[in-house]
Amino acid sequence: MKSTIFKVAANYLLPLLLLFSVFVLLRGHYESGGGFVGGLIASIAFVLHFFAYGLESARSFFRFSTATLIPIGLSISLFSGILPMFAGKPFMTSLWFKKPVAIIGSVGTPLFFDIGVYLIVVGVTLTILFTISENVK
Amino acid sequence: MTSNYILAPILVQLVTAILLIFFWQRVTVQRVLSTVGNTFSFITSLILAIDIWNFGTQTLHAGNWQPPFGITFVCDALSATLILLTSIVGLAVGLFSTIGISINRIKYGYFPIFHFLLMGLQGAFLTGDLFNLYVWFEVVIISSFVLITLGGKKMQMEGAIKYVTLNILASTIFLTAIGISYGLTGTLNMADLAQKIALVENRGIVQVTALLFFVAFGIKAAVFPLYFWLPSSYHTPPSAIAAIFGGLLTKLGIYALIRMFTLIFIPDDYTINLFIIIAIMTMFTGAFGMMNKKSIRKVFSYLIVCHIGYLIAGLGLYTEKSLSGTIFYLIHDIIAKSNLFLIAGLIYKIRSSTDMRRLGGLYKDYPLLSILILFVLLSISGVPPLSGFWPKLNIISEALRSGNYTLVFSIIISSFVTLVMIAKVWAEVFWKPTPKDHPEQDDTFAPLSTFKKVTMILPVFLLAFISFMIAMRPGTFMNLSDKIANELMHSDDYIENVFRVKNIQN
Numbered sequence: 001m002k003s004t005i006f007k008v009a010a011n012y013l014l015p016l017l018l019l020f021s022v023f024v025l026l027r028g029h030y031e032s033g034g035g036f037v038g039g040l041i042a043s044i045a046f047v048l049h050f051f052a053y054g055l056e057s058a059r060s061f062f063r064f065s066t067a068t069l070i071p072i073g074l075s076i077s078l079f080s081g082i083l084p085m086f087a088g089k090p091f092m093t094s095l096w097f098k099k100p101v102a103i104i105g106s107v108g109t110p111l112f113f114d115i116g117v118y119l120i121v122v123g124v125t126l127t128i129l130f131t132i133s134e135n136v137k
Numbered sequence: 138m139t140s141n142y143i144l145a146p147i148l149v150q151l152v153t154a155i156l157l158i159f160f161w162q163r164v165t166v167q168r169v170l171s172t173v174g175n176t177f178s179f180i181t182s183l184i185l186a187i188d189i190w191n192f193g194t195q196t197l198h199a200g201n202w203q204p205p206f207g208i209t210f211v212c213d214a215l216s217a218t219l220i221l222l223t224s225i226v227g228l229a230v231g232l233f234s235t236i237g238i239s240i241n242r243i244k245y246g247y248f249p250i251f252h253f254l255l256m257g258l259q260g261a262f263l264t265g266d267l268f269n270l271y272v273w274f275e276v277v278i279i280s281s282f283v284l285i286t287l288g289g290k291k292m293q294m295e296g297a298i299k300y301v302t303l304n305i306l307a308s309t310i311f312l313t314a315i316g317i318s319y320g321l322t323g324t325l326n327m328a329d330l331a332q333k334i335a336l337v338e339n340r341g342i343v344q345v346t347a348l349l350f351f352v353a354f355g356i357k358a359a360v361f362p363l364y365f366w367l368p369s370s371y372h373t374p375p376s377a378i379a380a381i382f383g384g385l386l387t388k389l390g391i392y393a394l395i396r397m398f399t400l401i402f403i404p405d406d407y408t409i410n411l412f413i414i415i416a417i418m419t420m421f422t423g424a425f426g427m428m429n430k431k432s433i434r435k436v437f438s439y440l441i442v443c444h445i446g447y448l449i450a451g452l453g454l455y456t457e458k459s460l461s462g463t464i465f466y467l468i469h470d471i472i473a474k475s476n477l478f479l480i481a482g483l484i485y486k487i488r489s490s491t492d493m494r495r496l497g498g499l500y501k502d503y504p505l506l507s508i509l510i511l512f513v514l515l516s517i518s519g520v521p522p523l524s525g526f527w528p529k530l531n532i533i534s535e536a537l538r539s540g541n542y543t544l545v546f547s548i549i550i551s552s553f554v555t556l557v558m559i560a561k562v563w564a565e566v567f568w569k570p571t572p573k574d575h576p577e578q579d580d581t582f583a584p585l586s587t588f589k590k591v592t593m594i595l596p597v598f599l600l601a602f603i604s605f606m607i608a609m610r611p612g613t614f615m616n617l618s619d620k621i622a623n624e625l626m627h628s629d630d631y632i633e634n635v636f637r638v639k640n641i642q643n
Binding site for chain 2: 085
C-alpha cells in the first residue's frame with residue numbers, strides 16, 4: 001500500500017498495539033483476555049506494519065525465523081506445567097508468589113503458561129501470513 | 138495412590154515433539170531425536186505398565202482440582218497396557234520412518250507431527266474426563282490430517298478428503314453426545330458421570346446418548362455402515378503412516394467404546410443385540426470386501442475392518458470372558474496390524490508396486506525375509522498356535538456358551554476368508570514367478586546400505602517377535618486380559634479410586 005496516512009498511522013500503531021497486547025496478556029487470568037487474544041493483537045501489530053512497509057521490513061523485526069517462536073512458546077508453557085511437579089504437587093497446579101509485583105500483579109505459573117501461549121500464537125500467525133504472502137509474489 | 142508419573146508417557150512425547158520443532162529441516166537430527174524419544178517413551182511406559190499391573194489403578198487430578206471439577210487422569214490396567222502397546226508401535230514405526238519416509242516429508246515436519254499424534258493417543262488412553270477425551274481425539278485427528286496429506290500427491294488428497302470428512306462428522310456427533318450428557322447430569326468426569334447417569338429417570342434419552350457415542354466411536358473404529366472411509370484412504374499415505382493409522386487409530390475408537398460401555402452406559406439387551414448385528418455385518422463386509430482387491434494395501438485395509446468386527450463381537454457378548462477375548466485380540470491386533478503395513482512398505486520398497494498382478498518372486502529373492510513375513514501373515518489369520526488364534530478361541534467359546542450360533546458361524550466364515558486371502562497374498566507376492574515385464578531397477582531396497590536395510594527390517598522383526606511371544610506364552614497374556622476384563626466389569630473400583638485420592642494440601 002502506498003498511502004502515506006496509512007504508513008504514518010502504522011508507525012504509531014505498532015508500539016501501541018504491542019503495549020495493548022501485553023496489557024491484555026497480563027489482565028487475562030481473572031478478567032477477559034489472556035495469552036491467545038494478546039498474541040493475536042501482537043500479530044496484528046506486525047501485520048499492519050507488513051501491509052504498510054512490505055514483507056522484508058516486517059521480517060526484520062525478528063532476528064530468527066518467526067517459526068522459532070512456536071517451540072519456545074511450547075517450552076515455556078510446558079515448563080509452567082512441570083514446575084509444580086518438583087514441589088510435589090500434581091501437574092499444572094498453580095503456584096503463586098506470595099507478594100504481588102508492582103504493576104503486573106500476582107505472578108505465578110499460570111502467567112508463564114499464558115506467555116507461552118502468547119508466543120505460540122504470534123509465531124503461528126506470523127509464520128502462516130509471511131509464508132502465504134511470500135508465495136503470492 | 139497419586140503420582141505424577143502416570144503423565145510421563147504424554148510428557149516424553151511432548152518434549153520430543155518440541156525438541157523436534159527446534160530442529161526443523163535438519164533431517165539427521167530429526168531421525169536421531171525421534172528414535173531417542175521413542176526409546177525413552179518405551180522405557181517410561183514399560184515402567185508405568187509394570188507398576189500398574191502389580192499395584193493397581195493410579196489417579197492424578199491435574200492442577201490439584203478436586204473431582205469432579207478438574208481434569209482427572211486415570212491409569213488402570215487397560216490404559217497401561219494400551220500405553221505400552223502405543224510406545225512399542227511408536228518405536229517400531231518411528232524407526233521404520235527414518236528410512237521409509239522420504240527426506241521431503243521429513244523436512245515438512247513429519248516427525249514432530251508423528252510425536253504429537255502419539256502424545257494424543259497416550260493422552261486419550263489416560264484421561265478420565267469425557268471432554269478431555271474429546272480434546273485428545275482432536276489432537277490425534279488433526280495430527281493425522283497433516284500426516285495423511287503430507288507430501289501432497291493427488292491420490293493422497295483424494296483419500297484425505299474422505300478421511301477428513303468422516304472424521305469431522307464423527308467428532309461433531311461425539312461433541313453433541315457430550316453436550317447431551319452434560320445437560321443430563323451436569324458433570325463430565327467419567328467416574329462421576331457413571332454414578333449420575335444411573336440416576337437419570339428418563340432412560341430413553343440415556344439410551345439415545347449412548348447410541349450417539351456408539352455412532353461417533355463407531356465411525357472412528359470403522360464399523361459396518363460407516364466403514365467405507367477406511368479402505369478408500371488408508372492405502373494412500375506412505376506405509377509408515379498407514380501402519381500407525383491401521384494399528385492404533387481405529388483401536389482408539391474401540392478403546393473409547395469399551396470404556397464408555399463398561400463404565401458409563403451399561404448396555405441393555407437392545408444395545409447388545411445391536412452390537413452383535415453390527416459386529417457380524419462388519420466381519421462380512423471386511424471379509425468379502427477384500428476378496429476382489431488387487432492392491433495388497435487395499436486387502437490389508439479391509440482386513441482391519443474385518444477384525445474390528447471380532448473386537449465389537451467380544452464387547453457385544455458382554456461377559457467377562459468375552460471382554461477378556463476382546464482385550465487379548467486388541468493386544469494382538471495392534472502389534473500385528475502395524476506390522477502388516479510396515480511389511481507392505483517393505484514390499485513397496487523392494488518392488489515399487491503394491492499391485493498383486495505386478496508382484497512376484499519375493500521368496501526367490503529374499504527367502505529369510507519372506508519367512509519372517511509369512512509368520513506375521515499367519516499370525517494375522519489366526520492359524521492355531523499363533524497369536525491371532527487364542528483370543529478368537531475365547532470369543533468363539535463364549536459365543537457358543539451364550540448360544541449365539543450366527544455369531545460363531547460368521548466368525549468362522551470370516552476367519553476362513555481371511556485365511557484364503559492371506560494365502561492368496563502369499564502365493565501371488567512370494568511364490569508366483571516374477572512377472573516378465575518387471576524391470577530390475579524397481580528394487581529400491583537392494584542398493585541401500587546394510588545399516589539402512591537393518592533399520593527397515595528391525596522394526597518388522599521386533600513386532601514379529603512380540604507376536605511370537607504372544608503365541609509362545611498365551612497364558613500370560615490371557616491372565617493379563619482376564620485381569621483387565623475383571624477390572625472393567627467391576628467399575629466400582631475405578632470410580633472409588635477417582636474419588637478416594639484427596640488433594641495435596643498447600
